[in-house]
Amino acid sequence: MSEPSEEQKRNYFVLALVIAYIVIALGNHHFRRLLVYKKNKKILEAQIAELDEKNRELEKCLEEFEKNPEKVYYRIAREEYGMIKKGELKYRFIDKPKK
Numbered sequence: 001m002s003e004p005s006e007e008q009k010r011n012y013f014v015l016a017l018v019i020a021y022i023v024i025a026l027g028n029h030h031f032r033r034l035l036v037y038k039k040n041k042k043i044l045e046a047q048i049a050e051l052d053e054k055n056r057e058l059e060k061c062l063e064e065f066e067k068n069p070e071k072v073y074y075r076i077a078r079e080e081y082g083m084i085k086k087g088e089l090k091y092r093f094i095d096k097p098k099k
Contacts (some may be wrong), residue, residue, distance in 0.1 A: 004012070065072045077083040084090050 060074075082090070
């Protein structure tokens, strides 16, 4: 077979450039999409870890309530509603106004 002419070489080169451009353009798009997916995965994994921790805390509270419900009611009444026992004194501290 004979050597390809200069025009054929140029055509092959242009074709190779077009194919390379298409591969890079499509590959780059998928690569960016992959990076977004990885970022979203990390965010979701962090949310799952937070929810797992919250779930453990709630399970612990439920176990405590099932063992001794009066103690839980007592704690809630004191901490959340500010209730006190008969004969106790309640102190409230007021912050100084900021100037």
